[in-house]
Amino acid sequence: MKVSKILSTTLALLMLATTYAQENKGRIAGKVLTSDNSPAAFINVLIKSTKIGTMTDESGAYSIKNISYGNYTLEFSLMGMETKTVDIEVNAPEVKINDIILNENQEQLSEVIVIAERLNQFAHKESEYVARVPLKNINNPQSYSVVTNALLKEQINTDLPSAFKSITGGGYVESNDGNVSVYLRGFRSDVHLRNGGIAWIKAPIDPQNIERIELVKGPASLFYGANVNNVANFGGIVNKVTKQAYSGKKLDIGYITGRWDQNRATIDYNTVLDKEDQVYFRFNGAYNTENSFQDQGIKREFMLAPSLTLKLSDRLTIQGNLxxxxxxxxxxxxxxxxxxxxxxSVNSWDDLNWDFDTNYGTNEMAGYFSSVVSQIKIDYKLTHSWTAKTTFTKANSFTDANYLRVVMLDETNVGRYYLQLxxxxxxxxxIQQDFLNVIEGEKIDNKFVAGLSYLNNLDDTQRTGVxxxxxxxxxxxxxxTGLTNEQFEANIADETKNKTITKFQTLGFYVFDAITLNKELTFTGGLRFDRFMSDNTISNGAEGSNGYNQNALSTKLGLAYNPFDDKASLFVNYMDGLSxxxxxxxxxxxxxxxxAERAKQFEVGSKLNFFNGKLLSTISYYNIRIDNDIIVDENGISSQTGETLSKGFEIDLIANPLPGLNIVAGFSKNNATLEKVSSGREDLIGNSLSYTPETVWDFWLSYQALKGKVKGLGFGVGANHMSEIYNSTTNNFGSDAYTTVDATAFYKKGKYKVSLKVDNLLDKEYYNGxxxxxxxxxxRVGLFYSVF
Incomplete structure (x- = not known):
């Protein structure tokens, strides 16, 4: 009955909004070029006397939807260039605007863009993946943060874990397989989302192909189903957005050298493949070698990432990437x-007697890892308001390695163990299939998506012992004692090698609707049906009987009030997650x-956008409660009466107080605790969850001179703090709190850029979680050159 009421209410609101909003509306589209016929990116396009506008993409293209029939003036501008205007008439569903030719050539425009990019260059907040509908951050009743490509490049990140230094919402750690685990709001989520699709990779990933990193806070079951393999846990999800081919030409090459014999080469190449300007190709690549600061440990790796974009018509776009x-x-x-x-007196890793600079392994035990991810995205415009979006993601990884585990056995002996894969x-x-309907009216905007998701997952592992x-x-x-992989394998050759195959599938159907009244009040609501299907585990060829199916419903509700002309909003949300x-x-x-274990989140907060986008902030308080953990009573009987609570406060800040000066900062305070536990473990009540820091803060401040004799010279400094992290819920041992400081200096002139980056400037000796x-x-020292 409850579900029926939710569905009935959602459908009624959708029909009402659609009926009210439908009127004669059109879409305008066009392209902006420089005086030498090159695409003009990042140009502001505004319908004068309104608040409606957009920005040209890297190919110089723009489009504005749902414009009421009538006469308008389009204005094209960017700080530092001459403004252009053109009169248009919207009298059809699709209106094509003639190319706009700027007075500036590509080189002149590039200089203008350099200045414009320094205007709050870390403030990329809009995303097609967060709500699955084009909803502005200020109107979205959910917290999320974004690490932009500009920030990643300025900090010269050469590995995936360091790309997470500027996140807000929790701690992070390099996972055992070389990927990254983020403990958002007390719960672990691994980096397995790629452009909104699930790409479950158990192997290291190079950051060269990342355009930005999105962290969407709170339970994510509505779009990604029950949490499996730490893809969409109760604290949120992590989505990597990769670089895509676009209309334009670019060739950027880079070389980085650093301590411990690091050598790294990168390339980013983009071009147009046809005269009709409809087929674009991009290639990103990286080669990286580095030794450990410890006595043993090596990295030898490379990454190749081609992508192709086909704009077959105004209605159909296909993107493929690998x-x-x-x-x-x-x-x-x-x-x-x-x-x-x-x-x-012995309650942290620092208190043990092992040597910080000793790995206790050997270079000869280095393992082999590889992964391949391919994606195809198809966007097809069915009508002026309906769009079909299809995403196909295929991912596989291969590991032939032995993982070293070091255990302090007593005060003087260090045990060494290898986990074989x-x-x-x-x-x-x-596979994801979304049907998106966007209707923007004078009084009501209605943005609706209905979709389905299918996931098929396989894990095939062979190993001897544990x-x-x-x-x-x-x-x-x-x-x-020195040991090679071959010697280790020979030592355990007489033991039984076990082969285990696990497989599961999920199928989900979901709807989500965002209705905005008078551009101020936004209601959101969503519902998902999720079916999880786990196959029997196969061990050494024998099929077990542990397979099962489980059905579940999840919901998401939100309200955002934006009464101050997109300068500030208040929001509240309720959403639940499943495991x-x-x-x-x-x-x-x-x-x-x-x-299914169910987490219920309540969140309230505010979003700020002051001084024409020069100061952005999200402030929120959240409460996530699980009240059906499986626990055991004093008679040994299990029941779903256990409780876990995670509550906390978060604030992120992105600011551009002066030309060339950019600041990004974040603060998180989280208390994730056990509230009701199994009989005999009452001593755990009130204890923190494992690997979850209570306090995390970070900031990065950078300045670049935009004019004068030192034009192009820049500096940056930042710090990261993580409080004590317990390695178990007994809370009697873990990692001490630490604060590290990083800094950079760079100089950019013309097509060249030289950078110096220092990490852990104060030489802090510390352990991760x-x-x-x-x-x-x-x-590290980096030299970067833009060929064209």
Whole structure:
């Protein structure tokens, strides 16, 4: 009955909004060119005497939808260039505007764009993936943050984990497979979303092909279903947006060298393949070699990422892209210690007697990793308001490696264990089909999406045992026995190798609607039906009987009030997230089909956009409660009565107080605790969840001179802080709090740019949440050249 009421209300609002908003409306589209016939990107396009406008893309193209029939004046402008205007008449569903030719040539415009890009260059907030409908950030009743490509380039990030230094919402750590795990609002989400599609990769990924990183806060079941493999956990999702081919020509090459024999080369090439300007090709590549700061450890890796865009007509656009990563590197599993060592004086990794600069492994044990992701996106405009969006994602990874786990056994002995993956192969296929309807009227805007999602996931792992011990190391006489992969494999050749295959599928149907009244009050609502289908596990060719299916509904509701002409809004939301539970014995001999674990979030906050976009901020308080964890009572009987609570406060700030001066900062305060637990574990009540820092803050400040004798010279400085991180819910051991400082200096003149980056400027010795020693003082020098 409750679901029926929600559906009825949603459909009624949709019909009302659609009926009210429908009138004679058209779409205008065109292109802006420089005086030498090159595409003019980032030009502001405004319908004068209105608040309606857009910006040209990298190909110089623009379009504005849902314009009421009538006569208008279009204005084309960018700070530092001459403004152009043209009179138009909208009298048809599609109105094509003749090319606008600027007075500036490409070189002159590039100089203007350099200045414009420094105007709050870190403030890219709009996204097609957050709400699946074109909803402005100020009207979106949900928190999200974006790490832009401009910020990634300025900080000279050469690996995926360092790209997360400027996130807001929680801590992050390099995962055991070389990817990244982000602990958003107390819950782990891995980086497995790519352009809104699921690409489950268990291997290292190079950051060269990343355009931006989006962190969408709160349970994400509406669009991505129940959380499986840490794709869409209760705290939010992480989405990588990759570089796509566009109309224009570019060739950027770069070389970076740094401490520990780092050498890195990158390329970003884009071109137009046909005279009709409809087919575009782009290629990104990277080659990176680096040694560890410790006595052992290497990285030898490269990445290739071609992409193709076909604009077959005004109605049909197809984008295809592929990314291949290959790596040879040493990987370290989360460290451990004997519980007998933990005391009041020994409660962090720093208190143990092992050597910070010793890896306890060998370069010869480096493993092999590779991954391939391919995506096809098809956008087809069905009518002036309806668009069909299809996304197909195929991802697979291959691992032939032995993960080193170091365990402090007692005060003087370090145990060494290897987890074998020989090999591990993963494969996933994800298909999304969205139907988007956008109607913008004088009084009501209605943006609606209905879609389906299908995911097929396979994990095929072969390994001998679990933790295979090799010689321990006595720290009083540290003789580390050299070992190669071949020798290790030979030592365990007589033991049984186990092959395990797990497979599951998910199928989801969802609707989401955003209705805006008088450009001020936005209501959002969504509903999803999700079916999870887990196959029986196959172990050494024998099929088990642990497969199960589970159905669940998830909802998302929100309200945003924007009464100050897009300068400030208040918002509130409710959304829930799911995590599947397999049927199991409840301790009384009865097999119980459990409900999916459900997290319910309530969030309230404010979004600010002051001084014409020079200051952006999101401030929010959230409360996420799980009240159906499976716990065991004093009689050994299981029930879904356990409780977990995560609540906190977040603020992010992006500012451009002066020309050339940019600031990005974030602060997160989170308390994620156990509230009701199994009998006999009452001592855990009130304890923090594992690997979740309570306080995280960061900032990055940069300045570039835009004129004068030192034009092009710039500096940047930033800091990152993470509070204590516990490695278990007993909260008696973990990583000490730490603060690190980074800095950069750069000079850009014409097509050249030279950069110097220093990480961990104060040479702080610290461990991440998994107990892995982190890099000390480190520097890199980069030379970048734009050929055209």
């Amino acid at each position: 990314e291949y990563n290959q790596s040879k590197r040493n990987l370290n599993f989360a460290r451990g210690l004997s519980s007998n060592l933990i005391s009041d 020989d090999p591990r192969e993963t494969d996933n296929t994800h 933790w295979n011990a090799i010689d321990a190391v006595d720290i009083t006489n540290p003789v580390i 599947n539970n397999a049927p199991s014995d409840n301790g009384n001999g009865e097999i119980i089909t459990w409900d 998994y107990g892995i020693p982190q890099k000390p003082f480190n520097f």
